[in-house]
Amino acid sequence: MNPKPTADELVHLVHRYHPAGLLNEDPRYDASEEGQRLTALVHAHVTPSPAWTGFIQQLRETFPNSHLWDTTVPYHDPCYSVRVSLPGFKPGGPRDDCVVALLSQLAPVYALYASHTDKSLPGADYWLRFPPFPPEFQSHEARLAGLIESTFGFTRLSNDILLTPVPDLVPRTANWEVGKAQLIDCLFTWHRW
Template structure:
C-alpha cells in the first residue's frame, strides 16, 4: 500500500530542510546528518543493486542498462536503460533513456523517461516524461518496474502523489517548485546521460 502524501511528507521532512538556515554554515543541518547516516547504511546494499542491474541487462537484451549513483545527490538508487538505436549524423536524432529510481527513504519506486535530441554530436533539447510513458518505451518501463517490484518489494509512487508540492529544500529545488518526487527520488530528473 502506498503511504499518503502526508505520511511521505513527514518522512521527507526528516531528511530535507524547510528553510535554508544551514545553507551558508560550515556545519551540517540535523537533516543532513540523518541523510548522510541513512546513505552510509544503504551503501551496504550497493552489491545487491549491482546484481539487480546485471539481471536487468539480461532481461533487456536490446538495451544497455547502467547503475547511476551520483553519491549523496539523490535519495535513491537509480538504473538508466538505453534502448539501442541507429544513428544518422546528418539528421536530428532522438535518444531515449528510461530511468528507474528506488527510494532509500520509503519502499517506493518510479520509472520515467528522458528524450534528448541531437544533431550529430550537438545537443539540441531535452524533455522529461514523468508520465505517461511513451508507447514505444512501455515494454522497457514495464520490465523495469516488474524487476524492481520482484527484487525489492517496492510500490510505484502514483504520479499524482509524486507531484504533490512540499515546502522543502531538496538540493537545487526550492518551494514552491519542490515535489514529493524530488524529495524521494531526484531533484534533477532530466540530468542523466
C-alpha cells in the same frame, strides 16, 4: 509489494531528512538533526547494496539490446538510479531514448520516467515524461517496473504523489530557494536527465 503510502505520509517522512525552512547552503542544514540523519543514510549507501548490484546484473540479462547506466550519485541524493536505453541506441549517436528508474533509500518506493534526446535536428529535441509513456517506451516501462517490484517489493508512486509540493524544504543538492520542492525531489533527486 508494500502498501502504497499516501502523499501525507511521504511528506511527513521527508521532513525527517530535510530541515524545514533552510537553504542547503546554510550551515544549519547539515548540522540539523534532519541533515545529520540524511547524511548518515546517504553515507550508508555509498557502496551499492548486494541487492542493487544483483539488480543491475538482472537488468543486463533482461535488456540485452539496451545500454545501461547506473546513474546513482554516491554521497549526494537518497536514491539509486538507472537509465535503460531503448533498442537502437548508439553511443555518440544523435538519439537517446531511455526509461529511467529512481529507487528511494528513504522508503520502499520508486518512480519511472521517459527521457528523449534527438540531436539530429537543429536545436535538438529533448523532453522528459511521466506516465503515460509514449507507446515505444511502454514495453521497457512494464519490464522495468516488474523487475523492481519482484526484486525489491517497492511500490510505484503515481504522478500525483510524485509532484506533491513540499514548499518548506530544499533538497540537499539542489541550488533552489525554499518553495520549489516536490516529493520526487526529496525522496529521490531533483536532477532528471
